[in-house]
Amino acid sequence: MATLPEGPSGARLQNLVNGAWVDAEAGSALPVPDPATGVPLAHVPLSAPAEVDRAVRAARAALPGWSSTPVPERARLLRRVQEILEGQATEIVDGIVAEHGKIREDAAGSFRRGLEALEFAQSAPTFLQGRILSGVAAGIDVETHREPVGVVAAITPFNFPAMIPLWMVPLAVVCGNTVVLKPSERVPMTAQRIVRAFQSARTPPGVVNLVHGGAGTAHELLVHPGVDAVAFVGSAPVARTIYATAAGQGKRVLALAGAKNHLIVLPDADLARATRAIMSSAYGSAGERCLAGSVVVAVEPVADRLVPALAAEVRRLVVGAGTQPETEMGPLIRAEARDRVEGFVRLGLAEGAVLAAEGTAPEAAPGGGYFLRPVLLDHVRPEMKVAQEEIFGPVLAVIRAPDLDEAISIANRSRFGNAAAIFTSSGEAARRFRGRIEAGMLGINLGVPAPPAYFPFVGWKGSVFGDLAATGTEAALFYTRPKTVLSRWP
Numbered sequence: 001m002a003t004l005p006e007g008p009s010g011a012r013l014q015n016l017v018n019g020a021w022v023d024a025e026a027g028s029a030l031p032v033p034d035p036a037t038g039v040p041l042a043h044v045p046l047s048a049p050a051e052v053d054r055a056v057r058a059a060r061a062a063l064p065g066w067s068s069t070p071v072p073e074r075a076r077l078l079r080r081v082q083e084i085l086e087g088q089a090t091e092i093v094d095g096i097v098a099e100h101g102k103i104r105e106d107a108a109g110s111f112r113r114g115l116e117a118l119e120f121a122q123s124a125p126t127f128l129q130g131r132i133l134s135g136v137a138a139g140i141d142v143e144t145h146r147e148p149v150g151v152v153a154a155i156t157p158f159n160f161p162a163m164i165p166l167w168m169v170p171l172a173v174v175c176g177n178t179v180v181l182k183p184s185e186r187v188p189m190t191a192q193r194i195v196r197a198f199q200s201a202r203t204p205p206g207v208v209n210l211v212h213g214g215a216g217t218a219h220e221l222l223v224h225p226g227v228d229a230v231a232f233v234g235s236a237p238v239a240r241t242i243y244a245t246a247a248g249q250g251k252r253v254l255a256l257a258g259a260k261n262h263l264i265v266l267p268d269a270d271l272a273r274a275t276r277a278i279m280s281s282a283y284g285s286a287g288e289r290c291l292a293g294s295v296v297v298a299v300e301p302v303a304d305r306l307v308p309a310l311a312a313e314v315r316r317l318v319v320g321a322g323t324q325p326e327t328e329m330g331p332l333i334r335a336e337a338r339d340r341v342e343g344f345v346r347l348g349l350a351e352g353a354v355l356a357a358e359g360t361a362p363e364a365a366p367g368g369g370y371f372l373r374p375v376l377l378d379h380v381r382p383e384m385k386v387a388q389e390e391i392f393g394p395v396l397a398v399i400r401a402p403d404l405d406e407a408i409s410i411a412n413r414s415r416f417g418n419a420a421a422i423f424t425s426s427g428e429a430a431r432r433f434r435g436r437i438e439a440g441m442l443g444i445n446l447g448v449p450a451p452p453a454y455f456p457f458v459g460w461k462g463s464v465f466g467d468l469a470a471t472g473t474e475a476a477l478f479y480t481r482p483k484t485v486l487s488r489w490p
C-alpha cells in the first residue's frame with residue numbers, strides 16, 4: 001500500500017481506490033491553503049474521468065459481497081471506525097481548524113456532530129427492519145425488506161469538513177451500499193483522515209473509495225452509469241445542477257442546498273439571551289454555516305434596544321486565526337469568498353441599508369489570511385439583495401417589522417427555507433411561528449436549530465432538491481429501497 005502524504009509539506013493528496021492509496025494521474029492540482037495564513041497545507045489533485053471510473057468500478061465490484069454482509073457486522077465495522085476517529089480527535093479537530101479556519105470550539109462541535117451520525121448509523125439492525133402483514137388475503141402474507149440502493153456518490157461542501165462526510169458515508173455503508181466520496185477540494189484533508197479510519201477498521205476494499213477533485217470530477221460521478229444514487233450538500237445553484245443532471249440519468253438524488261435563515265425577535269424576548277444566541281448564529285464559523293442566522297426580523301419596538309446590543313457585540317468580536325485561543329471568529333475560506341461578502345456589504349449600503357456596526361479584523365499576512373470584519377446592517381428592506389441572497393459570511397441584516405404576522409410573512413417570502421428561529425417569552429407566539437413558518441428546522445429561543453443525527457436534517461423550498469433528509473431514519477430510506485414480497489404456501 002502506498003504511503004499517504006499529508007500534513008504541512010504541501011504534498012499532493014492521493015485517492016483511495018479499491019483499498020489502495022493511489023496517485024491521481026491528473027496533471028492539475030490545486031493548493032489547499034490555510035485560510036489564516038495562505039500557506040499551502042497540501043495540493044489536491046483534480047481527478048480525471050478515468051480515475052472516477054476506476055473508483056466506481058471498484059465500488060460496483062465490492063457491492064455483492066458488502067450488501068450480503070450481515071447487518072450487525074456492518075454496524076460493528078462502524079463501531080471500529082468510531083473508536084479510531086475518537087482516538088484521533090485532537091488531530092482531526094486541529095486538521096479542521098487548519099484547512100477550514102474555524103475556531104477549535106466550532107471544529108470540535110462539528111466533529112462531535114459527525115460522530116453522532118456515525119453512532120446513529122450503528123443502530124441499523126433496528127432501523128433497517130422491514131414490515132410484515134400476515135394474511136392480506138386467504139393464505140397470503142406480505143413483507144417489505146429494505147435493500148441497498150447500490151453505489152452511492154457522496155459530494156460534500158467545504159464548510160463542515162468532517163460532519164457532512166460523516167452524515168453520508170457511515171449511513172450509506174451500513175445500509176449495504178458502497179461509496180465513492182468526492183470531498184470539497186477546499187477541505188480535502190479531513191475527508192482523507194475519515195476514509196483512512198474506514199481502511200484501518202478493516203473495511204473490505206472497494207466499499208469506501210475517495211476521489212479528489214472539483215466540479216469536473218463531481219460531474220463524472222453524476223453521469224457515470226455505475227453510480228446509483230447521489231448524496232450532495234452544497235450551494236443552491238450547484239445543488240440544482242446536481243439534481244437535474246443526476247436525476248436526468250435516472251439516479252436517486254438528495255441535494256441539500258443554500259439558506260437564508262430568519263431570526264424573529266419579539267419585544268417580550270429575553271434580550272440578553274437573544275443577543276448572545278443571535279451573535280453565535282450569525283457570526284459563528286464566520287457565517288459559513290447553512291444554519292447561520294442571516295436576517296434578524298425585529299418586531300417593533302424591539303429594534304431600538306436590540307440593534308445597539310448587537311452592534312456592541314459586533315465591535316468587540318475577536319477575529320483572528322482559529323488556532324489562537326482568544327479568537328471568536330476565524331477567516332473566510334478563500335480570498336474569493338471574502339471579496340464576494342465584501343461585495344454584498346457594498347451592495348447593501350448602496351441599496352439603502354445603514355451600517356450599524358463593523359468589527360475589526362487583523363491585517364492579513366502578505367499573500368494570505370482571508371480575514372473579514374463582521375458587519376451589522378440595519379434598516380434593511382425585504383426586497384434588497386442582502387435580504388434575499390445567501391451571503392455565507394459574517395454579515396447580519398436587520399429588518400424591522402410591525403408585528404409577528406408580518407415578520408413571518410417576510411421570512412416566508414424567501415425562496416429558501418432551511419431554518420428559522422423565534423425569540424419570545426410567549427408560548428402563543430412560538431406556536432403561531434411553528435405552525436406558519438415555511439422552513440424545515442426551527443429554533444425557539446435558540447439560534448442554531450441543528451437537529452441531532454437521529455432526527456431529520458433538511459430544509460424546505462429552495463434549500464433542498466429531492467425528498468427525505470440527510471440524517472435520521474429518513475436518510476436511511478434514501479440509502480435503501482423497499483422490496484415487497486407476497487407469499488402463498490399451498
Ligand code: NAD
Pocket residue numbers: 155156157158159160182183184185213214215216218219233234235236238239241242256257258259289290390392418459463
Ligand atoms: P459548492 O456548491 O461550491 O460545492 C459543493 C460541492 O460541489 C464540492 O464538492 C464541489 O467540488 C462540488 N461542485 C462545485 N461546483 C460543481 C458543479 N458545477 N458540478 C458538480 N459539482 C460541483 O458549496 P460550498 O461552497 O463548498 O459549500 C457551501 C454551500 O453549502 C452553502 O451554500 C451552504 O448553505 C451549503 N450547505 C448547505 C447545507 C444544508 O444542510 N442545506 C449544509 C452545509 C452547507
